[in-house]
Amino acid sequence: MQRYFVPSHQWSEQNLVIKGDDYHHIVNVMRMKEGHSIICVTNGVSYVCEVHDIQDQTVECLIIKKLNENQELPVKVTLAQGLPKGDKLDLIVQKSTELGLEHFIPLQMDRTIVKWDHKKEQKKLERLEKIAKEASEQSHRSVIPTINQKLTLKELFNNPSYDHLWVASELVAKDHKNCSLKFRNMINQVEKGDHILIIIGPEGGFSDQEIEFLSDHNCQSIRLGPRILRTETAPLYALSAISFYFEEWRCEV
Incomplete structure (x- = not known):
């Protein structure tokens, strides 16, 4: 599943908006459509999200669930x-x-x-x-x-x-x-x-x-x-x- 780091100011309680280079990667490189799942990360926390709406320069995603991950070095x-x-x-x-x-x-x-x-x-x-x-x-x-x-x-x-x-x-x-x-x-x-x-x-x-x-x-x-x-x-x-x-x-x- 593709992973994207999304700045915290682009998040709300139930959804988030992806812009810029990540928008280009989702739409033009990965050719994703509404309903596709991705992982979005903010402030060190990862979430499974679903592509909900693709506009001209933005991708709106719904937050599905929080992930319990531990991939960082303990030092x-x-x-x-x-x-x-x-x-x-x-x-x-x-x-x-x-x-x-x-x-x-x-x-x-x-x-x-x-x-x-x-x-x-x-x-x-x-x-x-x-x-x-x-x-x-x-x-x-x-x-x-x-x-x-x-x-x-x-x-x-x-x-x-x-x-x-x-x-x-x-x-x-x-x-x-x-x-x-x-x-x-x-x-x-x-x-x-x-x-x-x-x-x-x-x-x-x-x-x-x-x-x-x-x-x-x-x-x-x-x-x-x-x-x-x-x-x-x-x-x-x-x-x-x-x-x-x-x-x-x-x-x-």
Whole structure:
């Protein structure tokens, strides 16, 4: 069943109105008619709805029933990602959303090649928000990850509100002494409801000054296997491990 996130102001007690891109998808892509069922989500709650009336630019739906869903990670994960080249950011946001990411922060770092001016930044953020919305619908999530404006590493720590601060560094991956259990030990310290910040560097990795800064701010290095991962692979490894631990392995322990 197709899923759509509909803003709360478009809902009433018994029905809702769908507009814009979702209207186009329902009418022109899916070719839906009156009587077809869809799932609509608002404020983290999902409902089965029925297409009732299709007008020129709106689709009116009747609310049939509330769903009791639980597709969200039991922990909150914020990803702070050093800006990569090309369209890698699109992939990172899409796949991280599928894996349960809650919040995404693009980082301007010492070795970042890409530079965003204000105009380019706004367009990029709007695109990432659309990607996150579509990925949330595809993966049947109840919330859409929030996309933050670009920050520097120092700005990231202006108002820290995280229970765990992790940084994925290739220097740790290269150190084969006593590292095999490091990430597992970190995950073992996380409790349900905790908020984790994961910091990933750009293609060139972290500068020495950034590693020192992160260490001074009590960030813990995590090893994502013994191999050096690309910047777009590292966050997916980390999120997959968190999902497996909390949603598949730990739920059976």
